[in-house]
Structure formats: C-alpha cells, structure tokens
Amino acid sequence: MRKVTDADKLLYYERNFVTLDGLWMLETEKVLGWDKALEIDNTVWIRLLKIIVRRIKNYLKIETNTLLDLVEIITFRWSIEGWNYNVNKISESEVIIEVIGCPYKASMDRNEDRHNKIPLICKNMCSIIYNAMTEEFSPKIKLERKTFMGLGDKSCEFHFKES
Numbered sequence: 001m002r003k004v005t006d007a008d009k010l011l012y013y014e015r016n017f018v019t020l021d022g023l024w025m026l027e028t029e030k031v032l033g034w035d036k037a038l039e040i041d042n043t044v045w046i047r048l049l050k051i052i053v054r055r056i057k058n059y060l061k062i063e064t065n066t067l068l069d070l071v072e073i074i075t076f077r078w079s080i081e082g083w084n085y086n087v088n089k090i091s092e093s094e095v096i097i098e099v100i101g102c103p104y105k106a107s108m109d110r111n112e113d114r115h116n117k118i119p120l121i122c123k124n125m126c127s128i129i130y131n132a133m134t135e136e137f138s139p140k141i142k143l144e145r146k147t148f149m150g151l152g153d154k155s156c157e158f159h160f161k162e163s
Contacts, residue, residue, distance in 0.1 A: 018107050019107075042129060050133070082103045083101060085097055086098045096157060100155045119148075122156075142161050145157065
C-alpha cells in the first residue's frame with residue numbers, strides 16, 4: 001500500500017471538494033432543471049453545514065454558542081477552503097465579515113457558461129444556507145446580508161448581531 005502524507009490528503013480533498021460540488025450541480029441541473037437542482041443543492045448544503053459546524057466546534061473544543069464562537073467556526077472553515085476575508089469585530093455582540101474572495105464564485109468565474117448563474121447562486125443559495133446555519137447555531141444570532149460580489153458588489157458582507 002502506498003504511503004501518503006497529510007499534505008497529499010490535503011491536496012486531494014482541497015482540489016476536489018469544490019469540483020465535486022460544481023459537477024454535482026451541473027449534472028443535477030441537466031436532469032431536473034435549474035430550479036429543482038438549486039432546491040436540492042440548498043437542502044444538501046444546509047445539512048452539510050450543520051455537520052461541518054458541529055465537527056469544527058468539536059475540533060476547536062468550543063463549548064458555547066456565542067457569536068464569537070460562530071465567527072471562529074466560520075473563519076476556520078473559510079480559511080481552509082481558501083476564502084479571502086476580513087473580520088471587523090464591532091463588539092462581543094456584533095461582527096461584520098467582509099468577504100473579498102469566495103472560492104465558489106471564483107470557480108464559476110472560470111467557466112463562462114456559468115456566469116449567468118452567479119447572481120442566482122448568491123441570491124437564492126448563499127443567503128439561504130448561511131441564514132439556516134446561523135439560526136441552527138443560535139436563534140439569538142441574526143445574519144444580515146447587504147452586499148454580494150455575485151450581484152456586482154466589491155465584497156460580500158456578513159453582518160452578525162447577537163441579541
């Protein structure tokens with residue numbers, strides 16, 4: 001059996017995770033159409049993000065569900081996935097994260113045939129799955145989205161407030 005390093009595993013999973021997601025969406029869209037494919041993709045991503053959040057929370061040994069815990073989990077995930085972002089901590093109960101590079105949008109940018117889908121993903125998927133993830137993590141935390149790169153803005157703003 002061939003021995004592989006953690007770096008080998010990282011290369012494999014890093015390079016194939018976003019590709020798998022994109023290919024799954026393309027093939028589902030061919031069979032079921034855009035609307036049904038997006039509906040299924042949202043359902044899968046909402047379930048997946050619940051699992052990812054739980055696993056990261058356990059890995060980081062986070063025991064509470066505060067806004068700052070959620071930010072730590074999100075930024076951990078985004079750093080692994082190659083997002084480019086800035087965290088602006090306003091207070092213990094308010095954080096704005098400005099995303100200036102999204103790997104999912106970047107992969108769609110590289111495929112001219114998918115450019116028309118970028119705004120639809122931003123409006124009809126990204127907001128939905130992150131709102132669901134936030135609500136699941138803590139009903140006290142609310143997410144407001146004002147800007148979207150996929151809609152022509154320079155960045156995506158994730159504005160979290162905890163009541």
